[in-house]
Amino acid sequence: MFKNGMRPVHPGEVLREDYLKPLGMTANALAKALHVPASRVNDIVLERRGISPDTALRLTRYFGGEEADAVGWINMQATYDF
Structure with missing residues (x-):
């Protein structure tokens, strides 16, 4: 069982949806x-593939976030992987 009772979300699902x-x-x-x-x-x-730090930075820059926001993509990937 997951800590909050919910399955972790793959960053690809977030990107897509x-x-x-x-x-x-x-x-x-x-x-x-x-x-x-x-x-x-x-x-x-x-x-089928995780978010790399390079991809996280590129996504953040493209969608208008601050570079520090790339950590959100990395954290989402780490949570999914864990």
Whole structure:
């Protein structure tokens, strides 16, 4: 059982549901905007790959956060992995 009774959420689910879908943006379009391989973003949103520090920084910069906000992506990944 998880500490709060809920399953941990993969960062890819958050990226897909809270960022890409509301913007009507594809994973491929985001990859192009982030200057990363499309496979990286596709694998993240399909929950087959975790968020790396590099990707966390790129996402934070792209979506308008402060660099310190990248820690949120990393913490979400760490919680999911744990």
